[in-house]
Amino acid sequence: MNDILVVSNLSKNFGKHKVLENVSFKVPRGKVIGLVGPNGAGKSTIMKCILGIYPYSQGDIWFEGRKMTAQTTGTMGKKIGALVESPAIYPFLTGMKHFKLYGIKPADRQRVIHLLGMENYINQKVTQYSFGMKQKLGIALALVNNPDLVILDEPMNGLDLMSTLAVRKIILSQAAKGTTFIVSSHILSELEKIITDVVLIDHGKIILQKPLQALREAGHQCFTMVTNRNSDARQLLGNHHFDVSLTNDQLQIQISPNQLTNVLQILLDDHITITNISHQGMDLETATLQFLKQAEGVVNHA
Structure with a gap:
């Protein structure tokens, strides 16, 4: 067993x-x-x-x-x-x-x-x-x-x-x-x-x-990205309703992995060059808070 x-x-x-x-x-x-x-x-x-x-x-x-x-x-x-x-x-x-x-x-x-x-x-x-x-x-x-x-x-x-x-x-x-x-x-x-x-x-x-x-990889995660036009990239992605911030010349983007292709296409269509990208899965605290909020939303909606 x-x-x-x-x-x-x-x-x-x-x-x-x-x-x-x-x-x-x-x-x-x-x-x-x-x-x-x-x-x-x-x-x-x-x-x-x-x-x-x-x-x-x-x-x-x-x-x-x-x-x-x-x-x-x-x-x-x-x-x-x-x-x-x-x-x-x-x-x-x-x-x-x-x-x-x-x-x-x-x-x-x-x-x-x-x-x-x-x-x-x-x-x-x-x-x-x-x-x-x-x-x-x-x-x-x-x-x-x-x-x-x-x-x-x-x-x-x-x-x-x-x-x-x-x-x-x-x-x-x-x-x-x-x-x-x-x-x-x-x-x-x-x-x-x-x-x-x-x-x-x-x-x-x-x-x-x-x-x-699996919990770390589920839901929204953080992708760190560097481009040749970080400020323009931040504004562009924000206009498409993505959660993005610019810190220390790096873009922090909160997305799920299946949204990454869409983000990259938006940047490339605007001729923004991506020079570096890395992925960081959620830690336990972030994942726990996210799923608790999701569960609370279901309860409130019901």
Whole structure:
């Protein structure tokens, strides 16, 4: 089976408030899925439903081909690791005692302690930990049993640069070995460095699911162009209703790839020579904003 997790028509209400509505997506094995959306979109709720923390109104969740129920979720403990919202830690225990409390083998705990650079404080009580240190402990506990699926909600919160790099390296290396990740983060520039696929959610509904590269190539993108008459080219393309700006002697044109031929023809018909052209796909933040605006436009039009 290529999909380690399948979420089908998942809906969740809190009283009369519908938080999730017919949410469906698939998580291919060994991929790093970025769960992206505005605050309150339903990202954490999806994660908690997968983990069995929240019951849900309707729908099904399948993990490794087995339908997850209240009974089966408890048996998945060592196959699914998670850090959702805040680490489940005990303030008056040391970090090391947390590993011992959960019966973690010495070799496994030393591996994650070293990977996350926690040696200097692992024997201190958690009451002495900074927020970032607690976050790293939570990530370590999520990873320590070598689970098949790891769910991380805002894992970069409170981490300094070196810790962020360490977490990024761990996610990428574990994914290369076959571990599957679902990661949510509001730091899209950082999320973009680790994910392979994007699931975009807004108002409790899935807007799209795409590989990251396909998302970058979709919709309007930026083409940088230099011509022998940049000012004339800017005015000409503006007259044809293209989004174009002139910065540092370069034209920045926001178009989709299938519009490029039309742009080039307009310039050539006016005897404008193109001396350089390059293409830059959208980053995750730009793509997310664009698709959210498109989805909002559909809702408003409806």
